[in-house]
Structure formats: structure tokens, C-alpha cells
Amino acid sequence: MSSSATAAATSPLSRTRLWWEIAIVLALGLGQSAIYSIVQLAYRVTDATPLADQVATLNPSRSDREVFDLIYQVLAIGFAIVPVLLVCYLLWQSPRPHLGRLGLDGTRIARDSRNGILLVLAIGIPGLALYIVGRMLGLFVAVNPGGLDTHWWTVPILLLSAARASIMEEFVVLGYLFARLKQIGWGIWPIIIATSVLRASYHLYQGPGAFIGNLAMGLLFGWLFSRSGRLLPFLVAHFLIDAAAFIGYPWAASTFPAMFGLPG
Numbered sequence: 001m002s003s004s005a006t007a008a009a010t011s012p013l014s015r016t017r018l019w020w021e022i023a024i025v026l027a028l029g030l031g032q033s034a035i036y037s038i039v040q041l042a043y044r045v046t047d048a049t050p051l052a053d054q055v056a057t058l059n060p061s062r063s064d065r066e067v068f069d070l071i072y073q074v075l076a077i078g079f080a081i082v083p084v085l086l087v088c089y090l091l092w093q094s095p096r097p098h099l100g101r102l103g104l105d106g107t108r109i110a111r112d113s114r115n116g117i118l119l120v121l122a123i124g125i126p127g128l129a130l131y132i133v134g135r136m137l138g139l140f141v142a143v144n145p146g147g148l149d150t151h152w153w154t155v156p157i158l159l160l161s162a163a164r165a166s167i168m169e170e171f172v173v174l175g176y177l178f179a180r181l182k183q184i185g186w187g188i189w190p191i192i193i194a195t196s197v198l199r200a201s202y203h204l205y206q207g208p209g210a211f212i213g214n215l216a217m218g219l220l221f222g223w224l225f226s227r228s229g230r231l232l233p234f235l236v237a238h239f240l241i242d243a244a245a246f247i248g249y250p251w252a253a254s255t256f257p258a259m260f261g262l263p264g
Contacts (some may be wrong), residue, residue: 015184021090022180026198029083030172041204044141050087052138056206057159059246064101073148073157077164084167087176102175103231109137116236123220124241127213133204134209141207145245155247162242173199173218174225192222 026032044054062072092098097105134140148154173195181191196218203210221234 016183018180019025022177024081025087025176028086029080029168030198034198037202037204039208041207044207045049049199049205050138051141052135054141055144056141057144059145059158060147061149070151070153070157077160080164084171087171091179101179103225103229104169108230109232112230112232112250113236116232117240119233119237120240123217123237123242127217130209130213134207139207139209146161158246159243162239162246166235166238169199170231170238174221174234175231178225188226192219192226195222
């Protein structure tokens with residue numbers, strides 16, 4: 001970025017416009033989810049049913065008619081990606097790599113994918129342990145990652161849902177917000193902390209324990225992203241974690257029913 005462009009980007013008027021841009025992007029997706037999650041947590045903790053006996057279904061059926069359920073699922077996944085398309089448009093650069101400001105340059109794909117798999121091992125096992133302990137302490141509601149009836153399209157839709165969550169969250173939380181908050185003039189640790197709190201907030205519908213777990217995940221992701229500047233490992237890791245949870249739920253629920261609030 002040239003010195004004149006930098007000066008323009010950090011001027012009070014430009015910072016104000018960037019704050020409005022950030023607010024609009026978040027209102028279209030994750031910021032909206034965070035507000036709903038806070039309200040939903042307030043509803044849950046004030047409900048007569050104890051938190052530990054409540055269930056959060058991540059991928060519910062949307063119709064009692066199979067063909068319309070499939071249509072609604074595809075539409076929901078498609079429209080959820082719109083904020084991602086918006087941030088790609090906002091940060092698109094004419095010279096290659098076009099999405100370099102989001103941490104994507106199309107190189108080192110194999111290495112980045114391998115690092116994403118290593119992240120799964122670093123996050124998945126501690127995350128599962130935290131969930132089990134949180135369920136025992138009543139800090140998590142029972143999470144049902146599935147919720148769909150069994151159809152020929154159930155597994156593909158669950159995989160697309162995992163991809164949607166990965167793309168929507170990592171493009172916005174890591175790629176977009178890191179780029180824009182740096183442009184506004186924030187330091188790296190305020191950015192890491194702010195984005196981690198956002199990530200934790202839109203998971204509050206799963207209970208206070210989910211806030212703690214996702215805050216820790218956000219701090220780790222943010223720190224690693226600030227060092228590497230590469231988004232693909234986090235897209236891969238997030239997708240694999242969610243795909244394993246969504247697809248593996250039927251087996252896990254039958255094997256460990258107490259974890260999911262089901263009768264033994």
C-alpha cells in the first residue's frame with residue numbers, strides 16, 4: 001500500500017467508513033448470530049429446565065416433506081455464504097493474489113492442508129474433553145450436531161453445513177476482521193482478543209462452557225493466523241472438526257447418550 005493510500009485509510013473519515021462497513025458485514029452474519037446467541041442464553045438460564053437438560057440442535061430439519069427440507073437446507077447454506085462473498089468483494093485486489101488480504105494466495109495448498117489436519121488434533125481432543133467436563137458441570141447444553149432425518153442427501157448436506165460454518169466464520173473472523181482492524185490501526189493482540197470474543201459470543205447458545213472453549217480456540221487461531229497470514233489451514237481444520245461432529249453424531253449419541261442428553 002502506498003503512503004498516500006495508507007494516509008487515506010487511516011484518516012478519521014476513512015476509519016469511520018470502515019467501522020460502518022464492519023458493522024454492516026457483522027450484522028449480515030456473525031454479529032447477528034452473536035446477538036441471538038446472547039438472547040438465547042438468557043432464555044436458557046432463566047428457563048425452568050436446567051441448562052444441562054436442554055438440547056441445542058445445530059442442523060435441524062426445516063420441513064416435514066423431504067423435497068422441501070432439501071430445498072430449504074440448500075437455500076440456507078447458500079444465503080449464509082453471502083457475507084463471505086461481500087468480504088471477498090470488499091478486499092479483492094486487481095493484482096494477484098486477488099484475495100491476498102484475506103490470507104489466500106493459492107500456493108502451498110498441500111502444506112496448508114497438512115497444517116490444518118494438525119490443528120484438528122491440537123483442538124479436537126481438548127475440545128471434546130472440555131465438552132464432556134462442561135456437560136458434567138452443567139455448563140453446556142446437550143448439543144445435537146445432526147437433527148436431520150435419514151435421507152439420501154443427509155450426509156452431503158451435513159458436509160456442506162460443515163463447509164458453510166468453516167467458510168463463513170474463518171473468512172470473516174480471521175481474514176476480513178484482521179485485515180480491516182489492522183487498517184484502522186489496531187494492534188495485533190487487541191485484534192486477536194476482540195475476534196476471539198466475537199467467536200465465543202456466537203456460540204453462547206450452547207451454554208457458558210461453549211464461550212470458554214471457543215474463546216480459547218479463537219485465541220489460538222488468531223495467534224497462529226497473525227504469525228502465518230495464511231487462512232487455508234484454519235478453513236481445513238474448522239471443516240474437519242465440524243464434519244466429524246455432524247457425521248459422527250449418530251454413533252456418538254448411541255455410544256455416549258448422556259453426553260447428548262439422551263436416555264441410556
